[in-house]
Amino acid sequence: MNARVTGATARRILEQLRHDPGTLALLVVLPALLMVLLRYVFDDQRTFDRIGPMLLGIFPFVFMFVVTSVGTLRERTGGTLERLMTTPLGKLDLLLGYALAFSVVALVQVAVILVVSLPFLGLAVEGPLWALVLIALLDALLGVALGLFASAFARTEFQAVQLMPAFVLPQTLLCGLFAPRDSMQPVLSALSDVMPLSYAVDAMRELTVSPGFSSGLTADLAVIAVSALLALLVGAATLPRRTP
Numbered sequence: 001m002n003a004r005v006t007g008a009t010a011r012r013i014l015e016q017l018r019h020d021p022g023t024l025a026l027l028v029v030l031p032a033l034l035m036v037l038l039r040y041v042f043d044d045q046r047t048f049d050r051i052g053p054m055l056l057g058i059f060p061f062v063f064m065f066v067v068t069s070v071g072t073l074r075e076r077t078g079g080t081l082e083r084l085m086t087t088p089l090g091k092l093d094l095l096l097g098y099a100l101a102f103s104v105v106a107l108v109q110v111a112v113i114l115v116v117s118l119p120f121l122g123l124a125v126e127g128p129l130w131a132l133v134l135i136a137l138l139d140a141l142l143g144v145a146l147g148l149f150a151s152a153f154a155r156t157e158f159q160a161v162q163l164m165p166a167f168v169l170p171q172t173l174l175c176g177l178f179a180p181r182d183s184m185q186p187v188l189s190a191l192s193d194v195m196p197l198s199y200a201v202d203a204m205r206e207l208t209v210s211p212g213f214s215s216g217l218t219a220d221l222a223v224i225a226v227s228a229l230l231a232l233l234v235g236a237a238t239l240p241r242r243t244p
Contacts, residue, residue, distance in 0.1 A: 009097025013071075014104060016050050031059040032116040039121045049124045052117060053208045054177050056132060057200040059113070062168055068098060068147030069160045077156070079131060082208050091236040099144050099232065106140030107133070115188035127207030131217070135207075138224040139200045145231030152235070171197035176205070196227035 004143075017024055032065045034056065042048050055101040084169055125132060146167050154160040174181070176194040192198045203220035 004102065006096045009094055010100040010104075013098060013101035014151065017101070017105065022082055024105075024225040026062055027067060027105055029150045031063060031109055032112045034059070035113055035117050038238060047124060048121070049208065050205075051177070052121070052123045053125055053132065054175075056110070056113060056117070057135050057139045057204040058175070058197065060109060060136050061143040061197060062172070063109070063199070064106065064140045064143030064149040065150070065168055065184050066161070066164060067100070068102060068144045069151045069163065070100070070152070071155050072148055073152040073157055073160045084106045092232075095145075095148050095232050095236050098148060099141055101143060102144045102189055103137060103153065106137050109140070110136040125207055126209055127212045127213075127217075128213065130206055131213060132204070135203045135221065135224070136198060138221065138228060142196055142200075142224060142228040142231065145228045145235060149235040171195045174198065175201040176242050177201055196224050199223040 150163045175197040199220040
């Protein structure tokens with residue numbers, strides 16, 4: 001790993017995003033608009049206060065997964081990745097560069113969502129704001145890591161999008177957003193226990209009711225961080241050097 005090369009990779013990706021207003025709108029504007037939509041779909045402040053913080057953990061994960069998996073595949077099929085691999089750039093440098101670049105984007109995304117949700121939509125969060133931002137950032141990193149990993153199994157951008165149900169939908173359905181995990185069938189509850197998004201939702205739910213930083217919240221953050229790190233390492237191992 002080379003910090004200078006990793007930083008250069010992150011700058012290149014951010015520069016590409018700066019010239020892609022459609023992707024920036026998808027990452028930054030659309031999640032905030034969805035929060036506004038959901039506030040009035042529920043049309044009940046208490047329901048929104050319960051669901052809203054959990055969505056702050058899910059949105060960064062979903063959007064980063066989609067953009068990262070498609071973007072990485074585009075670089076592979078266009079030959080960019082193969083050319084980069086002839087330079088001192090290593091696989092881990094590439095993946096960490098992506099993670100660093102999208103972490104910056106995730107911070108902007110979460111900041112926009114919070115500006116819209118807290119003062120304008122009246123979202124109530126009892127826990128510290130920095131903890132909420134940290135969880136959302138870790139979720140974004142998890143989405144980036146899984147997106148990089150998933151891109152290794154696709155040959156076209158359409159196939160990359162098709163992988164979303166396999167990597168994202170099961171976690172979204174079983175994470176506790178729609179029903180408490182302990183009320184699910186034992187098999188589904190056991191599956192949810194090994195899905196990192198479940199711990200993100202648990203952490204966000206705890207922030208809505210507890211002003212402190214409990215040991216349970218610390219454990220949830222550790223699970224998310226370790227899951228993101230493992231996905232990055234597996235992604236580095238499976239990332240092909242040659243264009244398919």
